[in-house]
Amino acid sequence: MAKALMDLHDVELAALAAAGGRREFGELVRRHGSAVRALLRRMGAQGAEADDVAQDAFLQAFEKCAEFRGEGTFAAWVKRIAARLYLKRKAKDARYVAELGTEEIAPMIDTPGRVDLDEALKALNETERLCVSLCHGAGLSHPEIATAMNLPLGTVKSHVKRGLDKLRARLSPDAAQSGRAAHVV
Structure with missing residues (x-):
């Protein structure tokens, strides 16, 4: 079964995940999780925060998997979700945290x-x-x-x-x- 999942294209996996396929979505997470976390770290998220936002992004992607049409790559789609979630988190944090001085x-x-x-x-x-x-x-x-x-x-x-x-x-x-x-x- 694992070999069969590895052979499927992201669009096929997303369609199966939209129908409730948890294993298929797990394969998408395996394929693209590190790229999403890397983007979040480059945006400024620290390790644990990047992991949390990436997890939230994949949960949201799973819930909205039926909306993925394959017009772009799945990786780009989930990265957009993650980036927007990170921006929302930053905006929320900005309301509660005073601006710190710049570090060397x-x-x-x-x-x-x-x-x-x-x-x-x-x-x-x-x-x-x-x-x-x-x-x-x-x-x-x-x-x-x-x-x-x-x-x-x-x-x-x-x-x-x-x-x-x-x-x-x-x-x-x-x-x-x-x-x-x-x-x-």
Whole structure:
């Protein structure tokens, strides 16, 4: 039975899960769980929080599995759910938690020419990191991000561009002088 599940496409698994197939949905979680948690960590969620939001996203995806039409990938669909849940959680937390001061950013270059993308993302301010992660990690469009974050569209576009510019500068600090870019790990 496990071999048969591994052979099925995500669209087939989602259709079977929509009909109540828990094993089929379990296969979807196995396939895409780590990618969803990685996106949430890049958005700023710490380990346990990323796990909690990912679990909530998969529970919501299971409940709404019949809505998945296969027009995009299942991974992108569940990442959008997770990203929106994380944004809701951040908005709720913001009402109760005072803004903390900025922490010093750890060095991002471990060895010459190697850069950690996760560390580079930490160098962005929270809004830039969220906008870049939602756009390039979760695959949301600028209008979708604007709606989810309750920001004007132009502001979202500015945050994405500014964040990408900062990442380019961080990920290839010597590119302008030596003509070579850093290798991302």
